[in-house]
Amino acid sequence: MGYRILTIEDIPKFLGSLEEMRNIFSDFNCLEVVEVGDGNLNYVYLIKNSKNPQETVVLKQAVPYLRVVGESWPLKRERMTIEIMALQKEIELCPEHVPEVYYGSHEMSLVIMENLSSHKVLRGEIIQGKIFRNFAEHITTFMAEVLFKTSDLYLDHQTKKEMVSKYINYDLCKITEDFVFTTPYEKHETNVYNQELTEEDLNFIQQDRDLKIAVAEMKYKFMNNAESLLHGDLHIGSIMVNENETYVIDPEFSFYGPMGFDVGAVIGNLLMSYFSHEYRQKLLGREPYVYRKWLLDTIESVWIKFAEKFETLWIEEQLSNPQLAWNYPEGEQHFKVLRESFIARLFSDTVGFAACKMMRRILGLAKVADIAEIEDLQERARIERMTLKLGKIMVIERDSIKDIGEVLNLAKELSPLV
Amino acid sequence: MGYRILTIEDIPKFLGSLEEMRNIFSDFNCLEVVEVGDGNLNYVYLIKNSKNPQETVVLKQAVPYLRVVGESWPLKRERMTIEIMALQKEIELCPEHVPEVYYGSHEMSLVIMENLSSHKVLRGEIIQGKIFRNFAEHITTFMAEVLFKTSDLYLDHQTKKEMVSKYINYDLCKITEDFVFTTPYEKHETNVYNQELTEEDLNFIQQDRDLKIAVAEMKYKFMNNAESLLHGDLHIGSIMVNENETYVIDPEFSFYGPMGFDVGAVIGNLLMSYFSHEYRQKLLGREPYVYRKWLLDTIESVWIKFAEKFETLWIEEQLSNPQLAWNYPEGEQHFKVLRESFIARLFSDTVGFAACKMMRRILGLAKVADIAEIEDLQERARIERMTLKLGKIMVIERDSIKDIGEVLNLAKELSPLV
DSSP: OOOOOOOTTTHHHHHHTOGGGTTTOSOSTTEEEEEOOOOSSEEEEEEEETTEEEEEEEEEEEOSEETTTEEEEEOOTTHHHHHHHHHHHHHHHOGGGSOOEEEEETTTTEEEEEOOTTOEEHHHHHHTTOOOTTHHHHHHHHHHHHHHHTSTTTSOHHHHHHHHHHTOOHHHHHHHHHHTTTGGGTTOTTOOOOTTSOHHHHHHHHTOHHHHHHHHHHHHHHHHBOOEEEOSOOSTTSEEEOSSOEEEOOGGGOEEEOTHHHHHHHHHHHHHHHHHHHHHHHHTTSOSHHHHHHHHHHHHHHHHHHHHHHHHHHHHHHHHSOOGGGOSTTHHHHHHHHHHHHHHHHHHHHHHHHHHHHHHHHHSSOOOHHHHTOSOHHHHHHHHHHHHHHHHHHHHSTTTOOSHHHHHHHHHHHSOOO | OOOOOOOTTTHHHHHHTOGGGTTTOSOSTTEEEEEOOOOSSEEEEEEEETTEEEEEEEEEEEOSEETTTEEEEEOOTTHHHHHHHHHHHHHHHOGGGSOOEEEEETTTTEEEEEOOTTOEEHHHHHHTTOOOTTHHHHHHHHHHHHHHHTSTTTSOHHHHHHHHHHTOOHHHHHHHHHHTTTGGGTTOTTOOOOTTSOHHHHHHHHTOHHHHHHHHHHHHHHHHBOOEEEOSOOSTTSEEEOSSOEEEOOOTTOEEEOTHHHHHHHHHHHHHHHHHHHHHHHHTTSOSHHHHHHHHHHHHHHHHHHHHHHHHHHHHHHHHSOOGGGOSTTHHHHHHHHHHHHHHHHHHHHHHHHHHHHHHHHHSSOOOHHHHTOSOHHHHHHHHHHHHHHHHHHHHSTTTOOSHHHHHHHHHHHSOOO
16 A cells, blocks of 8 residues: 545545554444545544544544645655654553554555544643633643653663664754744744834844854754653643643654753743733733643643652652662762753753744734734734744843743843733 | 684684785794783783794683683673674774774674784883873874864764764673772772771772762763763773873773873873872982872873863864854854853863762772882872872862862972972
């Protein structure tokens, strides 16, 4: 079976041909197929048995170009190979927060998985001002499990190195290298600016010495530090939630990179949500305090719970697999200081990467709806400026910002929590 | 032709069968074959046409075990594949300091190369107190060319990532991870200590909090920072010299790692030579000042020339391939500050790795002859203690040591240059 692009018409027959679908569908004659992807990179279909709508799957297929642009922007469909492998590894490490995969085909560049029919994309829910009390708990479990257990702190030397090689992701890393770490910080033709931003606003980022150096350092770290298997695109549009559950989807950007890039993606996106809700809560006719307080509390919990869980996994690993290095009277205490030092460095990375993820969403090609869909362009620009200011401070000062509370204080200085 | 271990008797016939040897040898009937390897890992043979001794090559073959131990210590012979690929890449980037390769066979795990018959191993020459005025110039050209031109500062994103994958070196990285970064710092059974060292001397390293943390951080960096194609074992036993020329040999430990590991290997080894010659020069019946001054000057030059050449290559690359990022009035000045910041970080890595390379040669399994062959065990212990003290300060203080002069001052405090 060679590669071919499936169509809505093809899909029922294709599913019927798969052994793996016989446990899912009782009948292949009444399948309803609807295309649902946001359509940037891939085709995504929702499939239901119309006679029994609980029989349902999602099918995602990669095409050999950037779908949103078309065949003129080739993008190897082998990205789906990475996505399938990353899903499988994430399921192995943290099944409660990853959709079940029923079938994956590298040849067809497609994956068939659980339809999260009672869940919605977190970004959309946050834009509408919904609160998810378990989100920080869930996402930190996911990140701690995957980041710790794919690192040298847990894997043996050979397995880790094999993983680094297996998950090399040329094309999608290149997209991040360009659109997160390069073009937003220069006068690049692909950038898209709110017309209310002035040349001064742009140069505040694009021609500032300390910022340019800090971003170059973060880019170099992104390209060189093969610490853990990252999701690689862990913004709040890659997370699906309901009141009780949280799922991480779309790991096509997965590769071995610096842990702080994933943690920073979550935190950076929530900081933008915080700024956006200075305006959005009023638009929703609410007093902004409660919702924005939840956002800040969530950001704080994301860092604190992640750090705690990560450290707990490390302690457990040392208990079950004691290293001779710490086998002396004060060794346990020294090992504790090592963990603290490691996590402090990881915090610095997290702050730096969060900052890059924020600034690029204002000046680069790809926006976040939280901010970019604010119709009042002056209000939007006001929020964009605070995002840029916070991003700039965070990336430059990442090594001296001592804790997540300090990040939140900076955010509150720019946009008071009232 | 499958893999088989060549013997002295086999070699003439084997060479005669190779097309590539017909340009080298006019006659295969009078080949003299002598085994010359130091015998740790591989078999190394020197082959000469006895009728015309200028017709000569070196043949190096890997066996599927650690030769010094025997078949009980398996070591995949695929390390030769890495060595051949690394030699080829080094020759491409810096032919003047790498022996010519005439023939390489991954299948036979062997390489046939230039016989550096008028050159000697630098360590032996330094032990005998010989001066090489061009050494710093040469080795820094080699390191700057290879480290810069295999990094993301020079290569495109895809080539770099392909190289990372291609040069993954499971077995030999594991040896470094264990014997440079782990066992010397714990009570490990493989360690070998000068009996004159006390428990206090050992615990000064093996149970010191800040040192243990610093070494763990360097190990993590070694395992995770895939910056450049390293030689991976660039001590002064991997360098051959005469008065005019310098050659780097034996890159079987080659892999993508942190640049500072190679630069630190050279500097750490020369620092040990400096300490050893406090004793050795007297043994040679000389006043120690002149030779030890040359060693310190060489260490200083190694860092300064390396940093200059590395920066020059970076400037040249920016001139021939200008990045839009720096295209604004102050951009050139900002780019300069980035380079300085990058090189300062590389200096910190260099100091930290040099320190690990020093301490492990005192407490670990593998020694350096400079120190370990000092027969007076009390004198040896005195020199070992200074090495440990300097290593400890260097690795702990690596981020605050401001320049190479400060490293030399520390060395002179421990062992005055008189």
